[in-house]
Amino acid sequence: IEKLGVEFFETVYSYLKQVRQQNASEVEIRRRLEKLVSRASDCFEVDQLLYFEEQLWASESRLQL
Incomplete structure (x- = not known):
């Protein structure tokens, strides 16, 4: 958060969470x-x-089984 600031951190976090679930390519993510x-790189x-x-x-899900 210190490197990016709150607004950019939240934007990057949301974006990365979404694309990681979709298995997007590293090249696409980096662009x-x-x-x-x-x-x-930040x-x-x-x-x-x-x-x-x-x-x-x-x-945690494995522990609940």
């Missing part, structure tokens, strides 16, 4: 991110956050 922020940490969130949900 879109470059239009949203000056350095697409979004890597947001992508990591989404990955860890998904891992957490997966482990």
Whole structure:
């Protein structure tokens, strides 16, 4: 949030969450991110956050079985 600011963080987070569920190509994702922020590499940490969130949900669902 500090790198991107609240508004851009929320935009990038929502975008990445959506496209990761759709299995979009890395090239397509990078192009879109470059239009949203000056350095697409700043979004890597947001992508990591989404990955860890998904891992957490997966482990929680396995525990409930």
